[in-house]
């Protein structure tokens with residue numbers, strides 16, 4: 001047995017680029033959008049203060065002043081990718097803070113605005129597991145009938161003690177409920193997890209991976225815990241109270257996680273972006289290409305691939 005032929009790629013995991021090519025026959029680019037949302041874990045709906053690693057600044061666009069309309073953000077992003085990458089089709093990625101934290105009417109207006117733009121073929125909506133009431137899922141299900149729709153859940157860990165330590169403001173049970181209510185609606189689910197969370201063992205993150213492997217989840221984003229200035233975590237890191245993981249540890253753990261995940265689960269990201277002006281550590285994380293190359297090399301060294309240690313797919 002070797003890596004699955006349906007990936008049609010030279011990698012040892014099912015990356016997003018290969019998924020786009022296999023599904024649509026062409027590249028697709030995600031255009032990040034800041035639609036002006038807040039977060040229930042910051043505005044008092046769930047809690048104040050937010051997750052301990054969250055800088056709370058929003059996008060660079062938001063920091064620069066009044067936000068341009070969604071349509072304008074898409075026009076600019078589309079022009080950039082057309083020029084730089086000769087891109088043709090796009091997903092509107094509602095990325096900043098919690099993009100379902102609003103009335104269904106407001107959400108519909110924003111998503112409609114995005115989908116009305118030329119060459120926008122779908123949506124990817126970043127949110128929290130405790131912020132997807134059925135009315136929001138009904139709305140996304142409507143779009144999913146003839147558009148490509150992803151819902152991205154920040155989870156980070158399946159362990160309640162870790163979620164509490166991070167001040168996430170939701171539980172693993174709320175995540176499992178959100179995934180169960182999203183399933184069967186034609187909406188693809190992508191889950192974000194973090195390697196190196198305070199108090200987590202290697203066994204803990206492998207347990208997170210095993211749980212995700214058993215769920216109707218179609219995508220994953222993984223990154224290392226990053227310490228940022230101006231965050232609770234950053235302050236603890238600066239005082240030496242919290243350690244971040246080494247590159248070797250991160251690479252090895254990501255490979256262990258990939259081995260456990262189903263081979264058809266789309267790996268959307270294996271590093272984190274941005275934050276240059278407030279970045280504290282770990283120092284190796286700024287060189288994303290080196291990290292990705294190290295993951296490729298480690299999988300090669302092991303002669304392993306995504307799913308080589310996952311259970312049968314009918315478990316899902």
Ligand code: SF4
Nearest residue numbers: 039041050051054097
């Ligand atoms: S849920 Fe996301 S936006 Fe909200 S506080 Fe946590 S990291 Fe920040």
